Amino acid sequence: MQSYWRLHKYPIIFAVACILFYWSFAYNLVRTDFVKLFMLFGAIFYLTYKIIQFEKWNFKFLLVIGILFRLVFLIAEPNLSQDFYRFIWDGELIKNGINPYLYTPDQIMEQGSVTFASMNELHEGMSSLNARHYSNYPPVNQILFAIASILGGGSVMGSMIAMRLTVIAADLGILYFGRKLLQNLNKANHMAFWYFLNPLVVIELTGNLHFEGVMLFFFVWALYLISKNKWLWATPVYAISIMVKLMPILFLPIFLKYFGFKKSVVFYTLVILGCAALLIPFYSPVFIDNYTETVGLWFSNFEFNASMYNVVKKIAVTYYKAKPWELIDSYGSMLTKAIIVIVLLFAFLRKNQKLDSVITSMVFALACYYFLSSTVHPWYVVFLLGFAIFTDYRFPLVWSCTIILSYYAYSNPNYKENLWLLAVEYILVIGFFIYEMIGSRPKKLYFFKK
Template identity: 50%
Template sequence: MTTRALVTFWNLHRIPILMLLLSMGFYAAFAYDLQRPDSVKLLALYAALFFLCYKLIQFEKWNFRFLVAAGVLFRLVFLLAIPNLSQDFYRFLWDGGLMAEGFNPYLLTPDQWMEQATVPVSGAAELHEGMGGLSARNFSNYPPVNQYFFGLARWLGGESITGAVVGLRLLVVLADLGILYFGRRLLRHLNQAPHLIFWFFLNPLVIVEFTGNLHFEGVMLFFFILAVFLTIRYGWAWGAVPYALSIGVKLMPLMLLPLFLPLLGLRRATGFYALTAAALAALCYPLYFPEFPDHYLQTLRLWFSNFEFNAGIYNLAEHLAVTRGAKPWEFIETYGSYVPWVTAATALLVCLHPKMREGRSWFTGALAVVTVYYLASAVVHPWYLTFPLLLSLFTRMRYMILWSALVILSYTAYSGPTVSESTAVLLIEYIAVIGFLLYEIVKYRKDFVSFLNFSATKSDE
């Protein structure tokens, strides 16, 4: 590019360029100069980054190359940073170290491994201490495909923890780029504005939680969006294996499996389910041993029946139950057993609607199912919301963008020596999100009345 061209580009884009540089500075502070208990600094940085994200998309939404470059640069800022908002990556590296050395990560808990004469994990003591007592005394709850990625990252990074972190980070960034590519193509295929994908790619929640904190929901979402794109564009046989890979990274796509029945029809859906199940079985087989189901389900049951964090409806239900004499530890176990059934019932009701045969309406139904799950769930970590955020971009609903901005408030629970949630913070988050959701339902009431009208004729579709 000539000097004159550079000057022209600067004159046309100087404000977005300055916002890009300012955002990089804020991300650097997030990555290298922030401690989780410092809630004021965390919230201030995040608010500034979210505002700059909005302005960048507003100014440059048709400048694809500029926004892609911005997203990549923001992620590169984190390249050498050790995650500072989550300790989960220590368990990722522990499991990955076992995989790299040829050991099954589901065989023993980290505590049990530490009791052995030798531990086949580089930096075992540091990783064991870093993951915390809860993770150390329980079997791994990460599905097999996730374990393969952990092992790959540990193999790429060698014995260095920093090197392995970089390996994990590169995998996550590549997944984000894949979501950008296939998400944009899918938006175009569904006759929607392709720039909407940047509300995911440039969203500070996505960048901080995936690239910064190394959560693998991004890898799950890459396989998910690839599977849906291939299924809609080329047929079920192309989408089944990527969908199995998505489930193999995180289990969340399981809740949307019923929705493929109306999208594909009975015969093709049967083929899709059969191929997905076969692929999942093949992916799980290398790590299977007789005690595997018991070890894995033990931790999974613990997760659904013992923990609560940033919950909306659950906290209200718990409060009402406790005032009537219920014991909190008994209530959460009972409540947790109902959430999967409520989600499954929602999915089955949604999939009965004739409009679910359309790609765009399919995403509306999928968003409804996932939203019901997270509104009802007892545990809503910030990175969980990236799933409904991505789904929402293929619909007219934008409440998930607001939720992705407000969910960072949940980190204020870590501002003291113990995890302590503020009722006021939870009320601000959930009243705002549910209020905006209701507003959008009223705003698009004609669409909702049409969608809820189960007697819609084929011509209405």
Template identity: 50%
Template sequence: MSDFLKNHKFSILLLLAGIAFYWSFAYDLDRSDFIKLISLYTGLFFISFKIIQLEKTNFWFLAGIAILFRLIFIIATPNLSQDFYRFIWDGTLILEGLNPYLSVPKELPTSLQPISQELIQGMGSLSAGNYTSYPPVNQLLFAISALLGGKSILGSLVVMRLLIILADLGILYFGRKLLLKLDLPVHQIFWFILNPFIIIELTGNLHFEGVMLFFLVWSVYLLHQKKWIRSAVLLGISVSVKLLPLLFLPLLWKYFLKKRSFKNLPDNALIKNKIKQVQELNFQQLFTYYLIAGFTILISFLPFISSEFITNFSASIVLWFQKFEFNASIYYVIRWIGFQLKGYNIIETAGKILPLIVMIILAALAFFRKNNTTERLLSTMLLGVSAYFLLATTVHPWYVATPLLLSVFTNFRFALIWSFLVILSYSAYSNAEFKENFWLIAIEYILVIGIFLLEIFRPRLLSRFPYYK
């Protein structure tokens, strides 16, 4: 024990500092205090990445620190997000035998549950006045949390937090296995698992991106193992937690339909016919993969499906594209141009056009990029989801969890930088009017996009930095 302390004394000092910083973040931080928020966040980034640098070969030590940091938040009330009130509300409705997709909270009697009034007030008027947009598997987790929480907000918070921590451990397990299969350094998974952004936004603020990503990384691992039927089921479950993985389905086209070369083969019609049969079989596999994933998604939605559900759920999805605005990048430039030309906010028009551009980009990535290996597929998934967020009207900080995890399996590091800079968006909470600081948002995206462009066109310029070696 004494030898361990002697050999790891600086790491242990960093660990103790990290505990103090996370405790302050969890129990002694108001989100309006932006200076304190960004100071703690910056300190935690230094602590975590210094520990990874020092202990990169000590997997279990890093894993233990990751669990310890998460457990600090176990009874904390999220201080950067109020979405958890809506999660508990939806789960409570399911336990009462009510369909959460068919009504908005403010329309229901507040006597439904003893805690209902507190939930409605806590979630805020925006959430209380709109239909839920969370898919069925996510709703199931809400119901489990409400059930095991025993009609207590704190109890439900603890259950949700434990579920999210378990999902992170699943990402650690399958992420490590996938890195080994791809012959990449295992410690890279800690750029996600020990990242303060992930610990704070998922475990701390109770966002379920981690659960979605657990099923996604498990699915990709099985796909790499050529166990594509189970992979398709897990991808469908991932979509039923968050709809985002739907973006990745088109990108599988060339992964299944790998081109066969006729070079160096004898001019034999029988051989060529065999290769053609293999190509046809791959198309059958691709079609079956899509069918299984789609069927899994459909099964999850069946308990809630009705014409009213389709109308309400579609309306809630449209809101994200044509009504809500937060921490956008390219869209804010387009909006500014719209004000100059039209004199008003053109979000409804832009919200219809930008998704079409995303679809075109995804189609181009699917058909013109060689996604015939797992490494290339993961890189393309990263590019596709990043393009989606860069063109989105709303980019909440926790959304960056997806590009961050995908980047772990690639040579790209811009998402790692993004996971640090995205905290600048919380400057909006530092004023009573919830007004965004566009200078800070500009800094965020100029740096992220700039680093991305350097990684594409001038990678040698970045090779001197530790996370590019």
């Protein structure tokens, strides 16, 4: 024991400090206190970096502290997001035999057609925006909400704990398949810990109960199966990933050259059939209209932590007297078309004949989408970070650190963003991205040909 302490003294001290900082983050922080939030996050990020630097080959040590970091949040109420109230609400509806895609929470409250123990608490806890719109969470996500509600026994805390354990299990699955995939790609498998121990991942997923990690688990599992040439088995897993969060559907065209035309047709067909099978239990004649209406809001109504959009908005409002509410609607429509074109460019202009090239194309495509998007919540970057570890690019890791600056918006009552802080965030991220493209490895100037 003494010899172990002598060999690992500093990493152990750093890990204990991280646990104490996570405890303060979970139980003694309100999101309006940006200074405390920033200082805690910065300290944890630095200490985590040092821990991985010292112990990157010590699998058991990093696994144990990663689990301990997450268990700190086990009974904590999320303090940076209200979304969990809607998650539990949808789960309670399914438990009571109600399709969550057919009624808004406000409609349910007005009709009084169904009641459950935590009904008023959940409705009051969720944002008014959430309460007046239909659910936008895909079917597998809904199933997980329902399981959490059943296991929670009608208690909000019980449901939170059940969801939290699901998220932790998904992160463990990512670590398991991620290390195997890294080995298959001839990369150092300790890179998986840059995801598993990343403070953004721990705080936004385990702490704030976002399900990007569950989506990423099935996505990484599918990539691992593809790397083992078990691509047929990968199709239902990939479909489940899409039905947790829709984002993986964006990458389907990028597989075209990797599989070849015939295999791609089979792969796409099976993935689509898998998605349809998961959707059938929730289908109704009005489902499509309700769902597309809500999803469309994310492209045409919201703005948070944007980069390119803020530049366009500043120019349009200042010099062309554009109305912000009209601008974001037009921008959202253009963004959808732009990202389709960008994905197709990466699908057809890059060779994508090796899996590492396919994953790199995915990183580029998703990064472009986020750089152009009008809304980039911190937990969105978790997905980008999660599969960027399988490439040579580290700018998503930089982003996982700097994106905490976006939370300044919650430090004032009117949620006004500080554009200077956002500028610092994106200058560092985009600057590091450009450095990786043309600075450290000149051959990456020709990434479309790789």
